Amino acid sequence: MKPQPIVDARAVHKHFGALHVLKGVDLKVAERELVFVIGPSGSGKSTLLRCLNRLEEPSSGSIVVDGIDMLDPRTDINHARQRIGMVFQSFNLYPHMTALGNVTLALRKVAGKSRAEADRLGRAALERVGLADRADHTPGQLSGGQQQRVAIARSIALEPRVMLFDEPTSALDPELVGSVLEVMRSLRESGMTMVVVSHEMGFARNAADRVVFMDDGLIVEQGPPAAIFETPTQDRTRAFIGQIQRH
Amino acid sequence: MIQTFFNVEIIAASWPIVVAGLLNTVLLSLIVVPLGLFGGLILALLASVRHPAVRWPLMVWVDFFRAFPPLVLLILLFAGLPFAGLDLGGFACVAIAFFLNTGSYYGEIFRAGIESVPAGQVEAGRSTGLSRLQAMRYIVLPQAVRNVLPDLLSNTLEVVKLTSLGSVVAVPELLYQARQAQSLTYNPTPIVVAAVIYFLMLWPLVRLLSRLENRALAGRR
Ligand SMILES: Nc1ncnc2c1ncn2[C@@H]1O[C@H](COP(=O)(O)OP(=O)(O)OP(=O)(O)O)[C@@H](O)[C@H]1O
């Protein structure tokens, strides 16, 4: 028997008014798997990620994460979301708090840790992203790369079962991208299950277990990175891969 | 001239009366400003519930009390409520009128502050499991208040000035007391003294406001 997937999304549809953005997406992610999602702008990658932790309400379909039915009205969504880390393109750190304050807020208010315990866990999380010495800095005093690593620490401090990354390096200056990818790589080595939307094809090649190509609200093709990048079977995939490789 | 407008003997004679007025003005401000802030916060929090059943009544409420001249509102309460069997006295009428009027102004300021915080902030908080209310309290409101601090202070200045309206319904605040002293002494000096006290009381706030506004400008650059 195959072990239960951490993420099991089936036939997910999402409409924004008249706009049909997700047209029946199925996505399973196994434990410790790193799934890389690529696709043209507007194809619904962010919307799919946001449906997985219900930041966006799917119009229909089913989403089960770590055995929890995310769309069941009886599910305590705030409790469920602790298990699903999310990292945003624009970091979204709380600017009025220190790095440590950012990391410990949910530990204290959601996970119910005491301040001392939250601080200890928060510092450990900052240590894991290489920013132990920046705990008392505010986001304004940190570089973009450091801010994004604090944002990752904010998620991993809650010990999630899966992490969602929505273009985590797209807002960074090129010389700062490496430090964030480094942290993501070490997360992967520690066995974290990850779904990553990104244009970092180099990272995809040597870190992803599977690449998913989305277009126009559907998963068009998926497979191991080498297969998708070198021998895509669908015309749309080929066109997209060709386009990004020219850049 | 000096004898008429700044008569030292009259200052001395009317001083206790004027100081009693000053204390009442301070007391009134200390009641009315927190009340207005509290009312405004409630209005702004309600406004962040985007449900039409909340939104429309709220908009009518806020518009109504912002359009209604506060002096008219005050006199209406003071003269009208006794006919409804409610004789609250001047002080309570001022408190209620201010709660309605300045609460609506504070409410609009808080609302603008809340809307100035990017949606990504709430999303980040909620993705870590914070409830809607927790995200509002720990993430949005602190930033919202910081963003509109100059407007809050500016409105507070107006509110303190407006407490002089209390004189119309015989609340013995600074202006009322000064006018009492004036009619007792047949001399305008107490009014001049009251004016000087108002200025000395509000000037530090005005300076603070300027500094906040300059800082906000510098921050935007
Ligand atoms: N809140 C919203 N309201 C209305 N339309 C939306 C909303 N969010 C996304 N859309 C639309 O849904 C479509 C898919 O958007 P989405 O952000 O998921 O695409 P994406 O694949 O992440 O694109 P990108 O690579 O540019 O980030 C787009 O046409 C977008 O305009």
Ligand SMILES: [Mg+2]
């Ligand atoms: Mg996107």
